[in-house]
Amino acid sequence: MADKKVIIGMSGGVDSSVAAMLLKEQGYDVIGVTMQIWQDEDEFVQEEEGGCCGLSAVDDARRVAQRLDIPYYVMNFKSEFKEWVMDDFVREYFRGRTPNPCIRCNRYVKWEALLHRSLSIGGDYIATGHYAKVVKLDNGRYTLKKAPSYKDQTYALYNLTQEQLSKTIMPVGDYTKDEIRKMAEDIGLAVASKPDSQDICFIPDGNYQKFLYEYTGKKLPTGNFVDKDGNILGIHEGITHYTIGQRKGLNLSMGHPVFVTAINPETNEVVIGDNQDVFESALEASQVNWMSVPEPAPGEKLRVQAKVRYAHKGAEATVHMTEDGRLICEFDEPQRAITPGQALVMYDGEFVVGGGIIEKAL
Secondary structure, eight states: OTTOEEEEEOOSSHHHHHHHHHHHHTTOEEEEEEEEOSOOGGGOOOOSSOOSSSHHHHHHHHHHHHHHTOOEEEEEOHHHHIIIIIHHHHHHHHTTOOOOHHHHIIIIIIIIIHHHHHHHTTOSEEEOOOSEEEEEOTTSOEEEEEOSSTTOOGGGGTTOOHHHHHTEEOGGGGSOHHHHHHHHHHTTOGGGGOOOOOSOTTOTTOOHHHHHHHHHSOOOOOEEEEOTTOOEEEEESOGGGOOTTOOTTOOOOOSSOOEEEEEETTTTEEEEEOGGGGEEEEEEEEEEEEOSSOOOOTTOOEEEEEESSTTOOOEEEEEEEOTTSOEEEEEEEEEEOOOTTSEEEEEETTEEEEEEEEEEEO
């Protein structure tokens, strides 16, 4: 492998650090890169918990690269990140949807932009510290296999293309998180016990509303909470404050638990209902990416296990494509809080079949 050059994205965390170590042990020519994606140089902050993109990330990644004796660079991807991730995040929230920015970051920044730049400087592959495994199936297609770790990250990677997968290595995909930390300890990496980053990187304080206002200068107006028949129940703070299935923070005195069942940006209304109203049996998805299989013909039915959010355990379903390129997913049993803007990801056992963006429940 000595003639194969791998550019690995290094976040300063234990996963990508051990991934770089494993690649070097396997004989690759390894180059470490940290992606500067949302802050200016004077906006770098020393995060207490160690996020994926700040000053501590750069310092930690650089120290790991020195320890592993590999070249290390910081690359600027701010314009790509703004266009593909932050702008979309704002646009989706203002449409009353709940986006997953990490999925778009993976597809358009950590892969598309990094891969393009890596190939331009002579790289053969890119690598990351994600808990997933790239495999080539007997049908000639590339897909992802779930990692044994409880941190399996295939859900957030469902929309990688065949070209991207063919140029990708994920060295930690065969290991659990505990095993990765043990490897880091064994070679004395200072990041061995570094906590995982939890929040969206460009909203480190978790205050979405503050970010949306500061980013756009716009604050959406208040409006009506209504029931499914249109009866007014109260006043909401603006549709960006809510998501499907939400119970807390509604400030409605109904005498029993109530939940957000729909968000209507056209009328600026948030629909409220009982728990059973949050369950739906089918959904429509768009922007579908097929991974383990080529796109089926319209009407051709596939049986899959489908997840409607990262923490969803998955449910048995039948899916088919329509003539106009939409995916219809029908669950065997109703599922809770099917949320527009989130991803539907389909599995066949341990392998990713594909996925798309949820447009609406049916």
